[in-house]
Amino acid sequence: MALTVPCMKPVKTFQRQLQGFLWKSFFCISTVDIVKVKPPKKIRRKKQNMKAFDESMSWEDRLADAVTPLWRLSYDEQLHIKQQNQENILKQFSSKLSHLILAQQSPVVNDTSGFSVLPIMPSPVRDCYRNKSTFSVNKGVDGNPKTVGFYVGTGRDRNIICVNGDHLLNMPEKHKQVARCYQEFIRLSPLDSCLLFHKGGHWREVTVRTNAKGHTMAIVYFHPQTLVPEEIAIHKQALVDYFTKGPGAICELYSLFFQETSMTRCDHEESPYQLLYGQAHIHEELLSFKFRISPDAFFQVNTAAAEVLFTVAREMCFPEGAADRVGGTLLDVCCGTGAIGITLSPAVEQVVGVELVPQAVEDARHNAALNGVLNCQFLAGKAEVILPRIVPQLSSSEEGSGGGGVAALVNPARAGLHYRVVRALRNQPDVRRLVYVSCKPDGEAMRNFIELCCPPDPQKKLTGEAFTPRVAVPIDMFPHTQHCELVLLFER
Ligand SMILES: C[S@@+](CC[C@H](N)C(=O)[O-])C[C@H]1O[C@@H](n2cnc3c(N)ncnc32)[C@H](O)[C@@H]1O
Incomplete structure (x- = not known):
């Protein structure tokens, strides 16, 4: 054949x-x-x-x-x-x-x-085909621990460098834009980024989901460490303000979620995805059927x-x-x-x-x-x-x-x-x-x-x-x- x-x-x-x-x-x-x-x-x-x-x-x-x-x-x-x-x-x-x-x-x-x-x-x-991307936070090429991107190297070899993904062919511009803004936001924040859970720090990955209409959902993962809810609330508000009234408003987020978790990955039942701003779901059309997608749900990428x-x-x-x-x-x-x-x-x-x-x-x-x-x-x-x-x-x-x-x-x-x-x-x-x-x-x-x-x-x-x-x-x-x-x- x-x-x-x-x-x-x-x-x-x-x-x-x-x-x-x-x-x-x-x-x-x-x-x-x-x-x-x-x-x-x-x-x-x-x-x-x-x-x-x-x-x-x-x-x-x-x-x-x-x-x-x-x-x-x-x-x-x-x-x-x-x-x-x-x-x-x-x-x-x-x-x-x-x-x-x-x-x-x-x-x-x-x-x-x-x-x-x-x-x-x-x-x-x-090109630019991904409807979902997750950007990590770690030390960049210049040593800045608040760098948002993807890893070169491995944890096992202790040579991880976080490099921003602006040039990656599979990533749509909207995902890159949210990653750039998130990096700017965490660099402005008084809280540290969380590189190793046991070493402290708070700001972790950001996941970006988009649909054909350009609606954009961002999900920010946050390690609470020893912060009390009232303290966390201040930083959640700062995040909302940055993406709605501050420089991040250019992303025109359709929804902004926040998950506090001390685990690598956990579902909504273990630690709820908190809707900080906008709509709770985005929708996608596939073979003339419509699909609602929640932050925790799988959808073909x-x-x-x-x-x-x-x-x-x-x-x-x-x-x-x-x-x-x-x-x-x-x-x-x-x-x-x-x-x-x-x-x-x-x-x-x-x-x-x-x-x-x-x-x-x-x-x-x-x-x-x-x-x-x-x-x-x-x-x-x-x-x-x-x-x-x-x-x-x-x-x-x-x-x-x-x-x-x-x-x-x-x-x-x-x-x-x-x-x-x-x-x-x-x-x-x-x-x-x-x-x-x-x-x-x-x-x-x-x-x-x-x-x-x-x-x-x-x-x-x-x-x-x-x-x-x-x-x-x-x-x-x-x-x-x-x-x-x-x-x-x-x-x-
Ligand atoms: C590759 S995705 C496929 C989803 C779906 N078929 C689609 O096309 O959108 C795999 C799915 O399996 C689910 N899953 C993983 N382990 C499972 C298990 N033990 N029992 C049932 N579902 C599971 C995941 O949550 C995920 O939604």
């Missing part, structure tokens, strides 16, 4: 293209071996020239190499590298699985010899590429014809604000979403109502607790399922799915199709792929029929970085 990189196409054209690909791969070339492609000489040379840490380089270039390591390459070259990386990862998966099947001398013959890896889908937007991702996911969940209603149940595992489940809801009888972060679940429920979608329910909690309880009760014949079977779409964080989630899905015979969306398929997700496809193992209570990988589509969600999303279809 030719692995040419397609050029950027509008979503509709892409849909037709993908449908063609998927039909071909299901019915004509479903056992094509993964093709190993050698990058052109030019790319190999450039890769060798990219040094990890070079004293002669400017701090800006060092940061760009750390955060956006492919920035020196053309976009076609970037796509080529990512395609190759994904193919190598899938080759490892294929080979691990084949070894396991051979080692266990499994009588079950599972066709894992190869499956189609389709050409990577480019991001419709290449590149909205235009998320449309591509969700379109591919839809085609994979319902290859019979995504435009038609196919009935049945769609499980949206790790659903965030419900974005995938809601966009796919017209095709099914019901969507059941499961999500850990309570604010995201509230958003998901609100978003279903906002879009007049009545067939989605969203459950709050750990998927590993909820799914073993609900999945055995779902079946094609269940009342309300519409007889269309059960499809699962899983999109976990980097930690992958808990073993109990995989076991619940695998041991429910009515789950015939599973679409796995991963931003790190070479990590924990690989363990999940193996657990889904290995021969039945009564010791591990994996008794259900094994899944077979059918087709994989890489989608470039993060231009200029090494990362991309991988959508993998498993069937049985």
Whole structure:
């Protein structure tokens, strides 16, 4: 199969293209071996020239190499590298699985010899695509401990330098502007920045979220140390004044949140996101659906590429014809604000979403109502607790399922799915199709792929029929970085 990189196409054209690909791969070339492609000489040379840490380089270039390591390459070259990386990862998966099947001398013959890896889908937007950025606070190149930016070096090597990200290609100007203003504000503040929690200081990271309309949400993280609420209130007011009446007013913030926390990261329940100014949410539009986003909720970081991702996911969940209603149940595992489940809801009888972060679940429920979608329910909690309880009760014949079977779409964080989630899905015979969306398929997700496809193992209570990988589509969600999303279809 030719692995040419397609050029950027509008979503509709892409849909037709993908449908063609998927039909071909299901019915004509479903056992094509993964093709190993050698990058052109030019790319190999450039890769060798990219040094990890070079004293002669400017701090800006060092940061760009750390955060956006492919920035020196053309976009076609970037796509080529990512395609190759994904193919190598899938080759490892294929080979691990084949070894396991051979080692266990499994009588079950599972066709894992190869499956189609389709050409990577480019991001419709290449630069300034991030809708969310988190800027750290630490010592800058000049030693100023109130520098807002991104890290060069590591804590382990004790050589962290914070460099501002004004030149980074993936960052929109609005994010950079808020970071610059926040730096000015903390430099004016009598409070210290917090570099190491146990050494004191208060001002920590700032997260900036924007939507297509240009609405901007800033979330400032603050270590309270030993300050009492009345003291903290003075600094919160100074922050509001700076961003509403002071020099920071140029950012035109739509909302300003503040979280007091002595933990690296904590959710709204552990320490509330305090709305200091403006609106409590921003809204984003995706495939003609509207989504409310809370400060604590996950949303795909590149909205235009998320449309591509969700379109591919839809085609994979319902290859019979995504435009038609196919009935049945769609499980949206790790659903965030419900974005995938809601966009796919017209095709099914019901969507059941499961999500850990309570604010995201509230958003998901609100978003279903906002879009007049009545067939989605969203459950709050750990998927590993909820799914073993609900999945055995779902079946094609269940009342309300519409007889269309059960499809699962899983999109976990980097930690992958808990073993109990995989076991619940695998041991429910009515789950015939599973679409796995991963931003790190070479990590924990690989363990999940193996657990889904290995021969039945009564010791591990994996008794259900094994899944077979059918087709994989890489989608470039993060231009200029090494990362991309991988959508993998498993069937049985
Ligand atoms: C990569 S995001 C995907 C979100 C969503 N599918 C989307 O496209 O917007 C992963 C989500 O998994 C959630 N999550 C992490 N661990 C979880 C767990 N144990 N159970 C359920 N959800 C979890 C995170 O809060 C996050 O919202």
